[in-house]
Amino acid sequence: MNIEELEQFVLAFTSRLDKIDGVLKKRGLGANMIPVFRCGASGLYFPHDYVKEWGKKYGIGLGPHPVSETLQTEYEIPPTVTKETQSVEEIMHPLLVCQCQVDWDLVDESEAETKWAIPAEGDQKMLKRVPILRAKQLANPRGKLRIYQAEFARVNNVERGF
Amino acid sequence: MNPTVIEDSVSIPAGVTENVITLNNSLRKFLNAAHDGKCRFAGVQSAAGLRLDLTIGSKLFIASSEPRVGTDLSEPYDVFNDNMSARRGDQFTLRANNTTGGALTLRFRLVNEALKEDGSSLSEQEWAQVDPDDRTMQRGPVSIADGSVDFQLLDGLIWDRPPVPCHLEAFMTASAAGMTKTLDVEETNIIPPSAIAPNNRIPLDPDDAVIQGVEVADRDLILLAVTNRSGGALNAFWKTKLTEFARQL
Numbered sequence: 001m002n003i004e005e006l007e008q009f010v011l012a013f014t015s016r017l018d019k020i021d022g023v024l025k026k027r028g029l030g031a032n033m034i035p036v037f038r039c040g041a042s043g044l045y046f047p048h049d050y051v052k053e054w055g056k057k058y059g060i061g062l063g064p065h066p067v068s069e070t071l072q073t074e075y076e077i078p079p080t081v082t083k084e085t086q087s088v089e090e091i092m093h094p095l096l097v098c099q100c101q102v103d104w105d106l107v108d109e110s111e112a113e114t115k116w117a118i119p120a121e122g123d124q125k126m127l128k129r130v131p132i133l134r135a136k137q138l139a140n141p142r143g144k145l146r147i148y149q150a151e152f153a154r155v156n157n158v159e160r161g162f
Numbered sequence: 163m164n165p166t167v168i169e170d171s172v173s174i175p176a177g178v179t180e181n182v183i184t185l186n187n188s189l190r191k192f193l194n195a196a197h198d199g200k201c202r203f204a205g206v207q208s209a210a211g212l213r214l215d216l217t218i219g220s221k222l223f224i225a226s227s228e229p230r231v232g233t234d235l236s237e238p239y240d241v242f243n244d245n246m247s248a249r250r251g252d253q254f255t256l257r258a259n260n261t262t263g264g265a266l267t268l269r270f271r272l273v274n275e276a277l278k279e280d281g282s283s284l285s286e287q288e289w290a291q292v293d294p295d296d297r298t299m300q301r302g303p304v305s306i307a308d309g310s311v312d313f314q315l316l317d318g319l320i321w322d323r324p325p326v327p328c329h330l331e332a333f334m335t336a337s338a339a340g341m342t343k344t345l346d347v348e349e350t351n352i353i354p355p356s357a358i359a360p361n362n363r364i365p366l367d368p369d370d371a372v373i374q375g376v377e378v379a380d381r382d383l384i385l386l387a388v389t390n391r392s393g394g395a396l397n398a399f400w401k402t403k404l405t406e407f408a409r410q411l
Contacts, residue, residue: 055338055362060303060397061210061231063363071209074267080173080185094173094267096208097231126211130264 032109037102039068044117046102057121067099069120071129075142081152088149092134095126163276165199168192171269174212174260182256182268195248195274197281200292202244203256205270206232210303211262216243216272219252225320227300230364235269239366245296245405248274250283294406297321297328302364302399303337306390315386315400323381324404330384331374333365333401334358340392346385347378355389358398365401378404 001009024030036045046068050058054066062069072095079091097120118128137143172185183189195201195218203216207229216224223246230240238244248254260266277284277292284292299319306312316322324330334343336358345353353373361370378384388398 055336055360056392056394056396059362060337061363061399064361071264074173074208077171077173077267079265080175080179082175082179082185084177084179085175090175090177092175092265094208094265096233096267097210099233120210124210124262126209126262126264130262133264 030106033106034109034112036105036107036112038105038107039070039098039102039117040100041068041072041098042070042117043115044070045105045107045112045115046117046119050102058119060121062097062099066102068097068102068117070098070117071095071126071133072098073133073137073140073143075137075140075144078144079148081148085152088152089134091148091152092130092145093137093143095130095133163197163279163281165273165275166192166196168254168272169270171267173265174258174268175265176260176263179258179260180255182258182270183254183272193253195250195252195254197274197276198250198278198284198289199248199274199276201246201248201272201274202241203246203270203272204235204237204241205229205268206235206240207269208233208267209262211260211266212268213259213261214242214268215255215257216246217255217257218246218248221247221295222320223295223297225297225299227298228302228364229268230366233269235271237271239369241367242300243296243298243403245293247289247292247295290409292409294409296406297324297404298401300333300364300399300401302335303397304399305395305397306341306388307395308390308393311387311389312398313385313387315388315398316384316402321384321402321404323383324378325380326410327380327407328378328404329374329407330376330378331403331405332372332376332386333367333370333403334372334386335361335363335365335370335399336388337362337397337399338392340390341396341398342389342391343372343398344385344387344389345373345376346387347376348382352376358388362397362399364399367401367403370401
């Protein structure tokens with residue numbers, strides 16, 4: 001096959017994508033599918049404009065190249081308890097922006113609804129994301145959070161005379 | 163004489179931590195300068211939300227500054243200030259304010275290099291010969307609405323009017339293309355409206371420098387302004403480095 005024939009062959013498909021769309025829809029394939037960007041670490045989804053809006057709606061301060069802005073836990077760094085710590089709710093392993101690769105994907109709309117990442121732009125103080133990650137830290141056997149919380153509660157009970 | 167290196171990756175809980183160095187008991191022995199020296203400080207944070215102040219002895223060198231978001235500390239890019247004097251016995255106070263609701267990691271390195279080979283103290287005459295110090299501030303992201311101007315990014319910060327005559331070096335980046343900056347000292351325009359590199363990060367020294375060697379008299383107002391005409395909200399990042407004309411004894 002020479003290059004002209006190859007070009008005609010490719011054009012025969014690409015110029016009639018509307019027909020291919022029609023065939024897929026008739027068979028129920030592709031219906032309800034939406035484009036997303038998937039975080040390589042957490043598997044959570046970002047909207048289709050994630051890369052286009054990089055530095056505007058997403059990824060503020062994370063450099064010029066799009067990466068995932070989901071938060072992960074640094075289990076290797078222990079929680080810090082200071083004299084200013086007032087309650088067990090303040091004790092946790094530190095969080096980090098994972099900055100891993102994001103991949104474009106087509107996923108079912110109903111599946112995506114359950115896996116949207118919380119954008120950092122709407123949660124700068126992390127008030128929505130911290131409770132989710134604390135719950136994960138408590139459940140994760142790698143975490144030392146339960147040990148620290150129990151010790152904090154024990155010391156405070158002793159100090160208060162319980 | 164070997165330099166003293168204080169280096170750690172530490173979890174900073176929500177709220178204010180008065181001295182980060184004391185969070186690690188093994189670093190407490192380095193809390194006071196072991197010799198007269200020149201210090202440099204570098205740091206990165208795991209997610210946006212930390213603000214740092216570094217005081218050596220009674221002198222503030224880094225004020226209300228935000229580190230780059232990253233997991234790897236690289237010099238010289240992540241150095242806040244590499245020209246700070248410490249006298250033997252001066253205490254290093256690294257204050258951190260975590261403005262978020264969760265814990266964040268601060269990776270930092272504070273190096274004190276002796277001014278004399280044998281580590282002995284300098285006389286006052288010798289101190290007068292040492293290079294003057296730098297004072298730095300770095301902030302971002304600062305949100306700028308579309309079609310608006312922020313007339314003073316340094317508004318309300320400690321060194322918008324330097325207390326002593328100094329040379330100013332400025333660094334800037336924007337989160338995306340479409341912003342312009344201007345720099346004025348009192349009524350003199352230093353940088354006319356010009357584009358800001360869209361590197362979307364805390365400015366790196368020296369990559370994101372926009373000007374250096376600007377003379378600023380004591381109490382002169384430094385005006386760093388940005389304009390956003392991109393069609394959507396953008397964020398600005400900036401850093402100022404003030405080098406004293408003469409050593410302050």
